Ligand SMILES: Nc1nc(=O)c2c([nH]1)NC[C@@H]1CN(c3ccc(C(=O)N[C@@H](CCC(=O)O)C(=O)O)cc3)CN21
């Protein structure tokens with residue numbers, strides 16, 4: 001059993017900020033758990049930061065299963081949320097439930113996350129009532145970003161902001177136990193957080209939420225293709241890694257590596273008997 005269960009997150013509201021971080025593999029999950037994050041998200045952002053796609057829409061159920069299994073092996077004690085990839089919920093309630101059950105059974109994840117507002121409430125209700133903990137995700141929904149003008153801040157007009165408020169409320173009413181608010185103005189996220197009775201987790205949504213989530217590769221500076229304004233890099237791993245690898249290349253070429261401390265010796269009497 002993980003350290004937390006579903007009701008624990010509601011209990012944290014107003015007491016302690018909830019910290020969520022993405023992870024996509026064994027090593028990342030080990031570090032996330034050692035750092036003490038409250039829960040791990042195996043995000044479909046893996047398509048971009050790990051697999052190099054231009055968007056998250058190409059990520060498959062198999063991708064999510066493969067990576068979530070690795071995360072689970074690295075973070076046995078953590079509550080794990082897995083993103084339902086694009087296409088895994090769009091083909092009907094039966095498919096959505098089958099895919100959610102499949103994800104959880106194959107990976108040992110604790111909950112699934114589904115992008116969308118009012119248009120996905122039936123799916124959220126169906127899964128929740130079937131016993132699957134569901135996290136909602138409203139505001140900027142990367143799987144359908146092509147309809148939103150790209151990876152852009154959402155909810156800047158009265159109409160758009162009102163819709164996001166309705167979306168968040170609808171997702172909570174449908175049984176989601178937590179909701180991610182992505183790339184919306186801070187005051188809108190604050191209003192939503194005040195209205196809802198489930199924890200809100202923000203990414204690019206300001207400080208007035210119950211918790212925060214960022215992408216692992218952004219936090220550590222492993223991803224340089226773009227850096228959203230809401231990202232804070234706590235390390236510059238791409239730079240550090242490239243410099244370290246350059247030194248490796250240099251040392252092999254100059255014969256500095258491997259040194260005697262990296263090599264295995266052999267008894268002279270053994271060597272002398274070889275012919
Ligand atoms: N590495 C990474 N981090 C993320 O947070 C992330 C992904 N990938 N992939 C999936 C989505 C896409 N996300 C993003 C990506 C970029 C912006 C961004 O930079 N938006 C700016 C520029 C918009 C513009 O071009 O005008 C903004 O001000 O909204 C926002 C969300 C968040 N998610």
Ligand SMILES: CC(C)C(=O)C(=O)O
Nearest residue numbers: 022043044045180203
């Ligand atoms: C950015 C978070 C919320 C996400 O959905 C992902 O990493 O895929």
Ligand SMILES: [Mg+2]
Nearest residue numbers: 043044045083
């Ligand atoms: Mg995602």
